[in-house]
Amino acid sequence: MTTSFLEKNKWATLRSRQNLWNASKKLAYPSVMWRLPRQSDKHFLSSFNEIPKKTKIDFEEIGSGFAFSPFVNPDGTETFFLKADLHYLFKETETDERLEEIISPTSINPQFLELMNDLGNHSISIPQENLKTTTHETQKEDFIRLVSNGINQIESGLFQKVVLSRTKHVILSSDFDVVSVFDKLCKTYPAAFVSVVSLPHLGVVWMGASPETLVSQDSKGIFRTMALAGTQSAFDCEGNLIKPSEALWRQKEIEEQSFVTRYIINCLKKIRVREFEEEGPKTIIAGNLMHLRTDIIINTMDINFPQLATVMLDLLHPTSAVCGMPKIPATDFILANEGYNREFYSGFLGPVNTPSADGLTESHIFVNLRTMKLQNNVATLYAGCGITADSDAEKEWQETEMKTQTLGKVLNNEV
Ligand SMILES: C=C(O[C@@H]1C=C(C(=O)O)C=C[C@H]1O)C(=O)O
16 A cells, blocks of 8 residues: 555644644635535545636546535636645544545645644634625615515516525624534534635635535436425424424425426426436425425436536526526526625535545535625625515515524524
């Protein structure tokens, strides 16, 4: 067996994620940590190029890394690809974390090693460029007006559904630490895709706990996507968790979710894929909320379509879960009326071609929801909701409040 990079450099004891995060940040390396739904392994990936390249994700061609796309990405070429120059896996043990190398660097900046040694195991405050926070915070009356305008457009026949969103600011406490908040999100939301992405060239960090798979393809060629929509609190008025099997849904949510299922099936029709498994809709818990979810599963080996994930990523984004139906007038309405730039909120993100235990690779791309942008000492939280003809503007505002609570509760130490 060849000696690993870690062994050669006597790194074996300097293995904390905090060290890696701090050193990467200091050298302005784009970096990401993630934890897949219902798994305990935590991943750390760094790209040694200060500016990640923008490219369309072609799973067959692109190699191993992490994709990060903004909402507005009509031909897919606006996606940042953080190439995996270094990819470590942290497995939880009873006492600490055991590191495994997934991708070992072929060469490394000596400063990186020095930083790993110098910084110790503690969180450091990194001087930030004095970037002004550019995202504005949506006022309630503006959101109510926006939703009413959306409902009017639905009544006049412009579209049938539109997903409208807003922002909310939270001032970060002086002891805010990315790695410990990431760990807390992993613990609080075991079923979510938890991630933190640092893009030093933009001076931002994005962090979230997404409930929604956009496209996933495992090493055995099983493709999955889902139609997720319809929202209600996971707790009753006495604060007790509602059993998913006892959840009641109104016609409004059932219709809202069926738009998304129909949209996905239409995408499959476009490429003449007729053999798929459809499971649901069923009620699922996503943190403090419940949603309706239909899973679509396809064995790409059986239909001899290995490039299905690439084709579907292109067709699906943005789905009617974050945009609307039909897509074009809904997108135009969002861009003209929402009053702020969504940036990476409701875009997509996730690991691409990660080497798996069987020597093959897997990719898991999620919708960037229940997410926040960290810039200077401000967290901008994002939340949206599906508007249909039966929407009530005040209730939609309450829904976005609940959605911001998914991250808000963790930031405010309420969980
Ligand atoms: C748009 C968001 O969530 C999406 C919209 C939902 C809805 O309208 O009920 C539910 C789940 C997500 O597909 C968000 O969390 O910001």
